[in-house]
Amino acid sequence: MLNFEGLKINSLDFILIVDKEFTVVYNTRYDKRVNLNSNAIESKEYLNRNLFEIYPSIKKDASTSSIVRCITTGQVVVKKFQKFKDFNGNLYCTHNITIPLIRNGKIIGAVELVKDIKTIENLTDNNDEIKYAEQDDFFDNFINNANKSTFDSIITSDSKMLKAIEQAKTMSRMENPTLIYGETGTGKEVFVQAMINYSGIPRDKVVIQNCAALPQNLIESILFGTCKGAYTGAENRKGLFDEANGGLLFLDELNSIPYDVQGKLLRVLQDGSFRPVGSNMQKNVNVKVIAAMNEDPLEAIKNQHLRKDLFYRLSGGMIFLPPLRERKEDILLFINYYIKEYNVVYGKKVKGITKILEKFFLSYYWEGNVRELKHIIESMVSLSDCDILEVQHLPAYMYDRIFNEDITNSNASAEDEKIFFNFENYNLKKNLEEKEKEIITEVLKITKGNKTKAGEILGIPRQTLKYKMNKLKI
Numbered sequence: 001m002l003n004f005e006g007l008k009i010n011s012l013d014f015i016l017i018v019d020k021e022f023t024v025v026y027n028t029r030y031d032k033r034v035n036l037n038s039n040a041i042e043s044k045e046y047l048n049r050n051l052f053e054i055y056p057s058i059k060k061d062a063s064t065s066s067i068v069r070c071i072t073t074g075q076v077v078v079k080k081f082q083k084f085k086d087f088n089g090n091l092y093c094t095h096n097i098t099i100p101l102i103r104n105g106k107i108i109g110a111v112e113l114v115k116d117i118k119t120i121e122n123l124t125d126n127n128d129e130i131k132y133a134e135q136d137d138f139f140d141n142f143i144n145n146a147n148k149s150t151f152d153s154i155i156t157s158d159s160k161m162l163k164a165i166e167q168a169k170t171m172s173r174m175e176n177p178t179l180i181y182g183e184t185g186t187g188k189e190v191f192v193q194a195m196i197n198y199s200g201i202p203r204d205k206v207v208i209q210n211c212a213a214l215p216q217n218l219i220e221s222i223l224f225g226t227c228k229g230a231y232t233g234a235e236n237r238k239g240l241f242d243e244a245n246g247g248l249l250f251l252d253e254l255n256s257i258p259y260d261v262q263g264k265l266l267r268v269l270q271d272g273s274f275r276p277v278g279s280n281m282q283k284n285v286n287v288k289v290i291a292a293m294n295e296d297p298l299e300a301i302k303n304q305h306l307r308k309d310l311f312y313r314l315s316g317g318m319i320f321l322p323p324l325r326e327r328k329e330d331i332l333l334f335i336n337y338y339i340k341e342y343n344v345v346y347g348k349k350v351k352g353i354t355k356i357l358e359k360f361f362l363s364y365y366w367e368g369n370v371r372e373l374k375h376i377i378e379s380m381v382s383l384s385d386c387d388i389l390e391v392q393h394l395p396a397y398m399y400d401r402i403f404n405e406d407i408t409n410s411n412a413s414a415e416d417e418k419i420f421f422n423f424e425n426y427n428l429k430k431n432l433e434e435k436e437k438e439i440i441t442e443v444l445k446i447t448k449g450n451k452t453k454a455g456e457i458l459g460i461p462r463q464t465l466k467y468k469m470n471k472l473k474i
Helices: 066-073 137-146 159-172 188-199 216-224 259-271 297-302 308-317 328-346 355-363 369-383 398-409 414-421 428-446 451-458 462-471
Strands: 002-004 007-009 014-019 024-027 077-085 091-103 106-116 178-181 206-210 248-252 288-293 318-320
Touching (some): 159 178, 178 188, 188 248, 216 259, 308 318, 428 462
Parallel strands (some): 178 288, 206 248, 248 288
Antiparallel strands (some): 002 007, 077 091
């Protein structure tokens, strides 16, 4: 049995390994060879991605995250009842022992030993600690951020984004439903928060739901409520539409709602009426609905993730947020903004980036859009001691993408490729040391190994020469 600081564990469920930049390099939770109950997930969906993308509910501070604390302090960390959600909306509660990985005195990452305690009844007598709240961290973070987000706070100079802002302002004051769609990380949540503030709807009349986080068989009852006896254990319970009556309901990941339930949703959007599960009585509500999804609606229809008739109902209020790679002018805006933000957070004095790095950022595909850019800048600022960020300050996981994808697939010139592929050749310290070694070696040949004469020729004392010879391994 593993017994550390009062935490007794006789077996492990999963192992998580991250590097010092919080990039996930190993995670058995999603490995089908280890977790037979895991949904089919490709390794590219969770490996070599930032920890805070895989587990978006984990806060980036040492007080709440065992891994952040471990990498920050270099100490073994024991944490009980750590609650978090993954990128698929799955909720976990775990006991963790997190151990730093140290090489040559430097922290290079951390290994976390994980026990899922929700399956163990005898670990604690305090059952309240392992109950899952209906409103998880996604909701809390959304509401907290919504208080700060307005249309004026959206960072952009792109014409398509500016048009989307004006469209969203208009839709905020209308009763018609709104669908905001775009790739992951394009800012859909920020737009919804701004719309809520702009609408003037009281905060206590705003209900939000991440549909991807709900079990498929419970979505209908959660949305529309239940009547006692509808199924085993069912009680009279209000649904989200009842809760949001007279206000606003935000449905994130709309395309996660089952196809048949979307038909019932369509009826509410058309005439405001629905029947709770198991009821013969019709209810009527007045709810402003805002929905979001990271899939193109036409693709969603093709893949049977979205009903055609629901699409037509939403088509009059659709707002598209273009990916960052199509908003070149916004990339430098975000870089400067996040450098300033993380200078404050980490107490750094970074002033900007090199032209080479700027060129890379402008040509990079940005699969994770603004969210990916934000994580990269945070990683670079937090780990760098330089005033100007360079290519070599990029997170390690970016190198494969730079060399194997972006440069080879972009319109970069031959000179650009040479710069990227050989950026270490531009390291001043390394080049000076190599030149110094070359000169000292040549002079020692001339003096046939006589250090006193070599020192005279080089213009340095004999002791200094010996020091440099040891340092440069001559």
